[in-house]
Amino acid sequence: MALLEAGGTIVTVVCDGVGSSPRADEASAAAIETASAALARGLSHEEAFELAGRAVTKLATSLDDAPACTYIAAVVTRDGGVTLGWAGDTRAYLLPAGTMLTEDDAVETGEITAWLGADAEDAGPHVRTLPGNARPAPDLQRRPVALPGRLRLPHGGDPAGAGPRDAAPRAGLRRPGQRDDRLDPPRRSAWVTSPLSR
Template sequence: MITQEDCASCTDERDAGAAFCENCGKALATGAGLAIGKDCPSCGAAGVVGDDGYCGNCGMLAARPRDHVEADAGPVAAAVTDRGLRHHRNEDALWLATRGADVDVVVCDGVSASFDPDIASETAAEATGKVLALAAAELAESIGAAIVASASAVAVLATTGDPRRAASNPACTIVAACVRGTEIGYGWVGDSRAYWVPADGTAVQLTEDDSWAIHAISLGVDPQAAWNDPKAHAITAWMGADAGPVAPRTGTFFAETPGHLVLCSDGLWNYLTEPAAFAGTVRAAVRDTDDLLGAARSLVDFANAAGGSDNITVALVPLNTPDS
């Protein structure tokens, strides 16, 4: 069964991880990171920011509901997305749904150079998540089909809504995974990543970035020179009307030892480019906090403390453990 939460405004049931109620449009309690009583960064007044993001003292918009979103499935999975410190909005989006110990998780990162990248990422995350709920036994194949279907939904955005979308098509990257027992099916387009971080031993980056640097290295360019090039992080595949046919890459991994599946946007991994450093930071977050949500928050805090130059999204799913 998909974990549900009730909308306080209209009592409609929504999937865990959804930030807004599709029935009435209000921010959901677990989706909106702003709780009533948050301090206002504009005037400094304490405890005056409401759940609509506006300060009750100065009236300024302190934050948007998507600036910080959390999805909590207890010991089964958790995810957090955050605006970071430099961007004026959060262009990342996430989807997290659980049915018992089964987990579907999606992380999308809007392409900032496009128009409405935040809408693109939200559209892709939701469309992929809804298709994954119907995933068949062949997980990787199901994920690939879900990503292709959501790519069509993102492409349609260029012909709807604001006419400026036609000139600069809304676009995003995606990484998605399904967890069934110890099996992980995953797929991606772009440079959002999936990692397997065992409790001990070497971490594995499951995905390979669709980026200029990776392409150059495959053609024989010196890796250090490629990563030092200003074009290094330019993506070579994405979802959007100008992306052409979307061909997601997929894979399957079996967790033979305890550990965590981690999905994240480059707002986190850009500060931890080596798998060993990434794994060490994840393990420390899990070790030093009481629950998965706390660990996900800790990783977001790490990225913000390192500079917060991009939006940050991270999802954690434990496998092969007593709770998984």
């Protein structure tokens, strides 16, 4: 996972390798490095996703040897606004309520329907916005969120969205006026303190 700050904007990207694909860890690493750099430069979620997809696709030697990964990225702006971009079943939660902010790209039996890789369909990411210091966006009216809160993007090996704060490794970030120095490696979940308001 990548967790960085650029010009007051916080960027985090989490990718999980698709277990049925070869060299899935390489796919995750390539997507994370590419997307986090793009988002830190101010590119949109769609642009970062496209660049990450190209990076993963370059790893393939054929459609039978195509590394793949799921994807989620979050950008937190100075005013506490959050934008999310994702594909697959890697999720984002708003704590402490445990509200899931994403929707899985998966069928009822669990197989995912969207991912990054040479064998993936040509589709863009889902994008969702939680504005800071503003009314909830229309697409969130059907899914109320308790504000303020902490944004969590768990790694695939740490899927619980609303467990106790100390139950899993995490990465903390400080926003103005909020302090959290408890950083525990290895970083398998991204925790972002975001002063979201109604």
